Amino acid sequence: MSSKKTLFDKVWDSHVVEHIENGPDVLFIDRHLVHEVTSPVAFLGLKNRGIKVLHPEKTFATADHNTPTINQHLPVEDPLSANQLKALEENSAAYGISYWGLGHEKNGIVHVVGPEYGITQPGATIVCGDSHTSTHGAFGAIAFGIGTSEVEMVLATQCIMQTKPKSMRINVEGSLNRGVTPKDVALYIISQLTTSGATGYFVEYAGQVFRDMTMEGRMTVCNLSIEMGARGGMIAPDDKTFEYVKGREFSPKGAALDKAMAYWETLYTDEGSQFDKEITFDASNIEPMITFGTNPGMGIGISNDIPNANAVEGGAATYQKSLQYMNFNEGESMMGKPIDFVFLGSCTNGRIEDFRAFTSIVKGRKKAANVTAWLVPGSHQVEAAIKKEGLLDILNEAGFELREPGCSACLAMNDDKVPAGKYAVSTSNRNFEGRQGPGSRTLLASPLVAAAAAVTGKVTDPRELMEAV
Ligand SMILES: CC(C)[C@@](O)(CC(=O)O)C(=O)O
Numbered sequence: 001m002s003s004k005k006t007l008f009d010k011v012w013d014s015h016v017v018e019h020i021e022n023g024p025d026v027l028f029i030d031r032h033l034v035h036e037v038t039s040p041v042a043f044l045g046l047k048n049r050g051i052k053v054l055h056p057e058k059t060f061a062t063a064d065h066n067t068p069t070i071n072q073h074l075p076v077e078d079p080l081s082a083n084q085l086k087a088l089e090e091n092s093a094a095y096g097i098s099y100w101g102l103g104h105e106k107n108g109i110v111h112v113v114g115p116e117y118g119i120t121q122p123g124a125t126i127v128c129g130d131s132h133t134s135t136h137g138a139f140g141a142i143a144f145g146i147g148t149s150e151v152e153m154v155l156a157t158q159c160i161m162q163t164k165p166k167s168m169r170i171n172v173e174g175s176l177n178r179g180v181t182p183k184d185v186a187l188y189i190i191s192q193l194t195t196s197g198a199t200g201y202f203v204e205y206a207g208q209v210f211r212d213m214t215m216e217g218r219m220t221v222c223n224l225s226i227e228m229g230a231r232g233g234m235i236a237p238d239d240k241t242f243e244y245v246k247g248r249e250f251s252p253k254g255a256a257l258d259k260a261m262a263y264w265e266t267l268y269t270d271e272g273s274q275f276d277k278e279i280t281f282d283a284s285n286i287e288p289m290i291t292f293g294t295n296p297g298m299g300i301g302i303s304n305d306i307p308n309a310n311a312v313e314g315g316a317a318t319y320q321k322s323l324q325y326m327n328f329n330e331g332e333s334m335m336g337k338p339i340d341f342v343f344l345g346s347c348t349n350g351r352i353e354d355f356r357a358f359t360s361i362v363k364g365r366k367k368a369a370n371v372t373a374w375l376v377p378g379s380h381q382v383e384a385a386i387k388k389e390g391l392l393d394i395l396n397e398a399g400f401e402l403r404e405p406g407c408s409a410c411l412a413m414n415d416d417k418v419p420a421g422k423y424a425v426s427t428s429n430r431n432f433e434g435r436q437g438p439g440s441r442t443l444l445a446s447p448l449v450a451a452a453a454a455v456t457g458k459v460t461d462p463r464e465l466m467e468a469v
């Protein structure tokens with residue numbers, strides 16, 4: 001048995017409380033993030049069994065899915081949303097869990113505020129009743145989504161039973177071309193692997209492209225791991241990671257930080273470690289991406305034409321159904337297709353870096369008259385940074401308004417829904433049928449592509465609008 005270990009092995013093995021013979025491992029969970037959608041039934045389970053939350057100090061709740069993104073100071077009108085939010089507030093109070101509800105200065109999308117407040121740390125195990133929990137892997141944590149019954153298990157025991165996934169390393173070597181963002185890297189990888197290409201694996205992203213990325217960019221990539229079926233995704237922590245984490249409210253300080261750093265600096269894959277699967281891509285092959293179908297794997301480089309059915313895994317019938325829903329045809333170019341909505345936000349691309357990118361394109365231009373644009377910061381910290389950096393003035397000048405934090409139009413669980421038949425260029429992570437509202441048609445893309453569409457009113461290559469370098 002080789003003593004060489006992958007990053008994933010190191011973190012996983014250091015959290016195994018018990019191994020069940022021919023069964024799963026029992027993992028200790030360092031941080032448990034909670035939101036209003038997948039927690040009510042879990043808390044009810046605790047109540048029915050008369051047990052309490054074992055580690056409330058390791059559990060953090062925020063409201064994000066059902067929240068309106070305007071007039072958050074007013075009562076929530078939608079009765080279902082109001083009930084969900086009220087239940088989370090009451091459960092958090094009953095079980096002694098910190099709750100960042102509507103109007104709280106720390107409120108925001110769960111996968112945005114976790115890192116912002118230092119809850120997310122290298123080498124930790126982090127779970128949430130949400131498949132985009134993989135976001136936190138950007139810090140070298142093992143972070144993954146769990147179901148409601150597992151939420152209850154973690155609340156009660158701070159542990160979870162998990163079968164160890166296989167390990168995959170995805171390398172992207174070289175440097176990104178102009179106009180290519182971390183979102184494009186992720187959509188490109190998913191288009192190559194398909195939505196099931198990493199099923200059963202936990203992925204480590206490695207190579208120059210990820211080393212060169214900011215923490216926000218790394219979070220975007222890890223966030224999308226689930227969209228190729230992976231259990232999670234992670235990137236080895238480095239000085240960029242440590243600088244991001246240090247000084248945040250819940251990150252270690254003083255001697256505790258020195259101790260943590262000693263552990264964090266061991267978090268890398270040993271030279272010569274073996275992965276169950278390893279794939280390498282060349283960054284020079286990646287251009288701005290856009291999806292044309294109804295799963296995140298149905299993406300193409302923006303200058304390419306929609307591929308024909310037999311070129312696509314999953315069968316011609318499924319593919320045709322998808323094109324029918326989108327009212328697109330094989331062989332068509334995406335460029336120039338008229339769009340109706342633009343959504344900048346979500347746990348994938350709702351951070352300050354995303355608003356900087358969007359603003360860089362719309363600066364000095366005007367929102368297209370036929371476009372409804374929703375610009376939704378991932379948190380109040382992002383909102384404050386947008387204002388502090390003067391981005392809001394530029395956005396307002398271009399005809400855009402900034403909303404208040406929340407999941408918003410990423411999914412149709414709040415007031416922000418895209419009407420049936422309308423096309424939305426969206427910086428979120430899912431383009432399933434009806435994801436943004438019944439009959440809505442989602443084109444997943446980067447903040448640059450979203451901005452280019454917002455000012456032209458149609459699918460546009462952002463490189464045509466970028467300052468010549
Ligand atoms: C549906 C919602 C709760 C969710 O956050 C769930 C998830 O990501 O698992 C999503 O974005 O699909």
Ligand code: SF4
Nearest residue numbers: 132346347407410411
């Ligand atoms: S922003 Fe979208 S993907 Fe992320 S947690 Fe909210 S609903 Fe889920």
